[in-house]
Amino acid sequence: MxxxxxxxxxxxxxxxxxxxxxxxxxxxxxQILNLGAGMDTTFWTLKDEDLLPRKYFEVDFPMIVTRKLHSIKIKPLLSKPIIELHSEDTLQMGKSPPIKTDKNYLAAKQAAKQAAKRHVYEPFFLLLRLPTLLITECVLVYMTPEQSANLIKWAANSFETAMFINxxxxxxxxxxxxxxxxxxxxxxxxxxxxxxxxxxxxxxxxxxxxxxxxxxxxxxxxxxxxxxxxxxxxxxxxxxxxxxxxxxxxxxxxxxxxxxxxxxxxxx
Missing domain, CATH: 3.40.50.150 (Vaccinia Virus protein VP39)
Structure with missing residues (x-):
């Protein structure tokens, strides 16, 4: 432990x-795109430090997103910053995306199986000319080498200025x-x-x-x-x-x- x-x-x-x-x-x-974000709380940390980017996106499996959304809804320390950025009606269970504000976008997607397919990212309204940070933590290792290579290549080819953290x-x-x-x-x-x-x-x-x-x-x-x-x-x-x-x-x-x-x- x-x-x-x-x-x-x-x-x-x-x-x-x-x-x-x-x-x-x-x-x-x-903008930041966190793939396989799980229960990560970076969004709230950055907001507390007044370091939020223009756009902040999170992607994970539907079950994980639902669990995270539930935690956000029942914990004021998590839900209040979301509501401040937009409104309470953004916290709706079963919606796609379940959370959408001017800053935050929490979406349910099967990232590990479909990450190599460009259409997975189309609903995000990613700004391809905006400097972009992509984050994967213990995500690529669950993909085949071909799938992870396709994802890495897609990220490199899609954005003019970018950084990738793995x-x-x-x-x-x-x-x-x-x-x-x-x-x-x-x-x-x-x-x-x-x-x-x-x-x-x-x-x-x-x-x-x-x-x-x-x-x-x-x-x-x-x-x-x-x-x-x-x-x-x-x-x-x-x-x-x-x-x-x-x-x-x-x-x-x-x-x-x-x-x-x-x-x-x-x-x-």
Whole structure:
């Protein structure tokens, strides 16, 4: 549990820093598309910090969207910002999209199965000339390599200026990675795209070979070592850490990748 907390903190910190870098570079004159957003709360964090982009889109399976919408409806801290941006009648169950405001668009789509098909995105009214940030967290690994390549290529070809952030497994060819794959398979969770997660280089190459101009990748242990020491000490103080070797193994098998096009300074 404690290892999961440390990993979660490192991931959130890394993704958050990249998002804020993009927003600062574009002065929030941009749009964000979060594919497989799940129960992510980035929208509310950005609103609290007055960093909302012009458009903010989220996509996930209908069941996940319904669950998230229910949570929003029963929690004033979540529903109030939505209502402030538009009106209470945007929070309607069973609608498509269920939430639509000038800033936020929460849609139910089967992203993992249909992401490679352009028509999935047509209802979003995406502005193709607006700088665009795309986020996928543990999404591409559930697609076949062909499907994820098509999605990455679509993103690179569709927007004049863009950034792509991806968080998922890496170094899956070693023994630790193989055990992870076997454990997931026992739970009927198949990683259809795991062959693209061989190394940091293979992660970068997938982005570069599908239309992106720059690509970077770090494993989560490297990112963890770069975190503010005051925050690391605060989290580590919550529980005594006596499994550093296991933490290192786990963190070395997840990575954060990002790519840019149409603006060499974006995301740096």
């Amino acid at each position: 404690f290892l999961c907390l440390l990993g979660y903190f490192a991931r959130v910190h890394g993704v958050s820093q990249l998002i804020k870098a993009f927003l600062q570079k574009t002065e929030c004159h941009c 968080y998922e497994q890496v170094n899956m060819d070693d023994r630790f990675g193989q055990i992870m794959i076997e454990n997931l398979r026992r739970r009927q969770c198949d990683l259809a795209g795991v062959e693209t997660c061989k190394s940091l280089e293979s992660q970068k190459e997938r982005l570069l070979s599908n239309g992106w101009e720059t690509a970077s990748a770090v494993d989560m242990m490297e990112l963890y070592s770069r975190l503010p020491r005051s925050e690391v000490s605060r989290i580590e103080s919550l529980e005594f850490l006596d499994e550093m070797e296991l933490l290192e193994q786990l963190m070395q098998h997840y990575c954060l990748c990002w790519a840019t096009k149409g603006g060499s300074e974006l995301g740096r």
